[in-house]
Amino acid sequence: MIVYPLSAARTLALHTQGLTSENQTGATPGPAIIQRMVERLGCVQIDTLHLVRRSHYLVMWSRLGSYHPADFDNLIYSAEQRQLFEGWQRVASFIPLKDYRFQLPRMQRMRQNHSEGFLKWFDKEGHTLMDMVLERIRKEGALKAADFEYHGPRRGSWWDWKPAKTALEYRFAFGDLMITNRVNFQRVYDLTERVLPAWVDLEPPTMEQRDRYWMEQAALALGVFSTSQLIGYNYFRKGPVKPVLEKMIAEGIFVPIDVKLADGEAQSFLVHHANLEALQKAAQGVLRAQRTTFLSPFDNLWWAPGRDEQLWGFRQRLEAYTPATKRVWGYFCLPILHKDKLVGRFDPKLERKTGVLRLKALYLEEGVRPDEELVSDVAIAMRDFMKFHKASELVIEKSQPEEFGVKLVKALGKKL
Numbered sequence: 001m002i003v004y005p006l007s008a009a010r011t012l013a014l015h016t017q018g019l020t021s022e023n024q025t026g027a028t029p030g031p032a033i034i035q036r037m038v039e040r041l042g043c044v045q046i047d048t049l050h051l052v053r054r055s056h057y058l059v060m061w062s063r064l065g066s067y068h069p070a071d072f073d074n075l076i077y078s079a080e081q082r083q084l085f086e087g088w089q090r091v092a093s094f095i096p097l098k099d100y101r102f103q104l105p106r107m108q109r110m111r112q113n114h115s116e117g118f119l120k121w122f123d124k125e126g127h128t129l130m131d132m133v134l135e136r137i138r139k140e141g142a143l144k145a146a147d148f149e150y151h152g153p154r155r156g157s158w159w160d161w162k163p164a165k166t167a168l169e170y171r172f173a174f175g176d177l178m179i180t181n182r183v184n185f186q187r188v189y190d191l192t193e194r195v196l197p198a199w200v201d202l203e204p205p206t207m208e209q210r211d212r213y214w215m216e217q218a219a220l221a222l223g224v225f226s227t228s229q230l231i232g233y234n235y236f237r238k239g240p241v242k243p244v245l246e247k248m249i250a251e252g253i254f255v256p257i258d259v260k261l262a263d264g265e266a267q268s269f270l271v272h273h274a275n276l277e278a279l280q281k282a283a284q285g286v287l288r289a290q291r292t293t294f295l296s297p298f299d300n301l302w303w304a305p306g307r308d309e310q311l312w313g314f315r316q317r318l319e320a321y322t323p324a325t326k327r328v329w330g331y332f333c334l335p336i337l338h339k340d341k342l343v344g345r346f347d348p349k350l351e352r353k354t355g356v357l358r359l360k361a362l363y364l365e366e367g368v369r370p371d372e373e374l375v376s377d378v379a380i381a382m383r384d385f386m387k388f389h390k391a392s393e394l395v396i397e398k399s400q401p402e403e404f405g406v407k408l409v410k411a412l413g414k415k416l
Contacts (some may be wrong), residue, residue: 001258003266004283008260009224010311010340011282011289016223017301020289023380024065031071037063042217046297049320051332052389056094058296066388077181079196082197086179090235097200102213104204106174142180142190145216184213198346211244217255219272222304226269229304262313289340292377294385314342330361339375343368350389357391362399370404379411
């Protein structure tokens with residue numbers, strides 16, 4: 001069997017994630033391009049952290065360059081333009097509405113197989129609240145959790161929802177409610193029949209149909225992957241999907257290949273048969289990674305557990321929930337992708353009132369030198385990153401090596 005070179009595996013993995021095109025030079029990407037990119041990835045994670053723009057905006061920027069975030073929002077929340085919805089796939093995510101039907105088995109399971117915690121809450125107060133929140137929304141229209149009065153104790157934990165919020169979230173999980181908007185990132189709930197477009201397919205799939213669809217979607221987005229990484233992309237439970245996965249390999253949908261890893265060893269991976277041609281082009285050097293960009297800690301590229309170290313010798317870490325004294329890199333570091341290599345990372349904070357983008361720390365990986373090409377390409381990406389964040393000034397507090405920060409500031413010059 002052919003052993004594909006590391007460069008080919010890296011390039012295919014980046015290509016299927018939409019991360020190989022040259023940095024944007026043409027027209028600003030519009031809603032249709034954003035929609036196609038979300039569909040290509042399968043879904044995009046929602047997260048509350050916003051040291052810079054929130055993660056879902058960053059995931060799109062990494063692939064498309066500067067665009068109008070309102071175009072992304074309208075795809076989710078505008079009744080006239082809605083093509084995406086808030087749901088739960090791998091995690092809380094923005095998901096294409098064309099895939100809504102594949103959420104139906106989960107909603108049905110949530111309705112029928114209640115957790116012990118739900119049953120206790122329901123017996124105590126939930127049976128009344130579940131009906132109350134639905135009836136109020138039916139009569140008054142879309143509402144936030146804050147629109148329901150609550151005078152009980154606040155215990156301080158971010159997950160310690162007031163009772164009405166709990167009821168709203170259960171109704172959302174069961175499919176009775178959808179998220180029609182966000183105000184200051186707070187969810188606004190409305191009846192599903194008032195939010196879901198009439199064109200959406202509501203034919204429930206079988207569990208095998210759903211699992212096959214999600215695995216094939218994950219495989220197309222991953223490029224090269226192990227079985228555990230394919231399962232990890234959508235947080236499948238290994239036991240139930242193993243027979244389906246084995247059947248898809250036997251049918252030739254997923255094809256075994258050997259790949260040389262970053263440590264020099266060869267390992268067996270899988271590739272979707274539709275990506276074999278792209279893999280061959282990557283091996284021949286016809287398909288090349290040409291993009292320099294920065295990646296969110298929640299980027300889809302990291303959804304294949306362990307692949308960051310296998311293909312790039314790079315360990316992706318989110319240290320926001322690590323005590324400050326134990327952090328190695330920083331609170332919310334963004335890895336730096338340069339062509340087919342992960343060359344560094346930086347810990348940013350946008351000071352929105354002053355327009356300052358502050359890098360608390362900027363790092364290059366061991367053995368990476370800040371040569372002219374690297375500095376120039378990172379400067380191009382940083383200039384666009386600042387434009388996307390409406391930042392007019394860059395401050396680098398710490399750089400390792402120091403010359404990288406000095407050269408980057410010089411390369412940016414007066415073009416900010």
